[in-house]
Amino acid sequence: MTRWIALLRGVNVGGITVRSADLRDLFRELGFANVSTVLASGNVLFDSEDAADDLKPRIERALGERFRYDAWIVLIDRATLERIAAAFPFERADEQFTPYVVFGSDPALLRDLADAAGVPDPAVESVVLGDGALYWRVVKGRTIDSPVGKLLAKGKYRTTTTNRNLRTVEKLLAA
Known part of the structure; x- marks a missing residue:
């Protein structure tokens, strides 16, 4: 199981409002485990066994359908985020x-x-x-x-x- 971080672009600015609770609900509905959000700027942490190439388009499509905007995310695993931060x-x-x-x-x-x-x-x-x-x-x-x-x-x-x-x-x- 991989710990993923989805970094949403352009939410809670420019008229696109996505509440953290709604974001968590969507990720849970997509079948992800241990879903949490950090701050109100489009940061979702979750666990999945799926590969990034499968997850990214699936998440973007679901975000666009649920919140009615052209959704773009950067998807990164926790280990990579840790390396980048260090x-x-x-x-x-x-x-x-x-x-x-x-x-x-x-x-x-x-x-x-x-x-x-x-x-x-x-x-x-x-x-x-x-x-x-x-x-x-x-x-x-x-x-x-x-x-x-x-x-x-x-x-x-x-x-x-x-x-x-x-x-x-x-x-x-x-x-």
């Missing part, structure tokens, strides 16, 4: 910067995103491409309007990536 290359607690991990379903698009970001102004943000994630730190309050924040909003990346604050990642690991 490799975070920046200061974990910083008064000036917010630490993020950008997760992606398509490694080629994560590389493309890192290439598109180039070498950002370190006074505003920094990025490092890791194994399975893009690590990003940005000046607090600049997440949406920073160059990398604007890249993440583009349609090219929107369906395959989602970001989480490092504190959220740590809460997922503690759950």
Whole structure:
């Protein structure tokens, strides 16, 4: 049995409201065990024997049908999440910067995103491409309007990536 984390993109923003209780119910109806949610930003932990390639489209289809939106998720197993979190290359607690991990379903698009970001102004943000994630730190309050924040909003990346604050990642690991 594998412990999975489904990271939903774009819920509880932009008019798409998905209550945690409803999300847990859906995952239980899909037959998953030990279902829990963390925070109200679309983080679902569950156990399944199924492979990621089978789970991802099944979950996205069910989310879209139940909540009536174009659902995209990044699906990651707990061991991989643990490895990604441990490799975070920046200061974990910083008064000036917010630490993020950008997760992606398509490694080629994560590389493309890192290439598109180039070498950002370190006074505003920094990025490092890791194994399975893009690590990003940005000046607090600049997440949406920073160059990398604007890249993440583009349609090219929107369906395959989602970001989480490092504190959220740590809460997922503690759950």
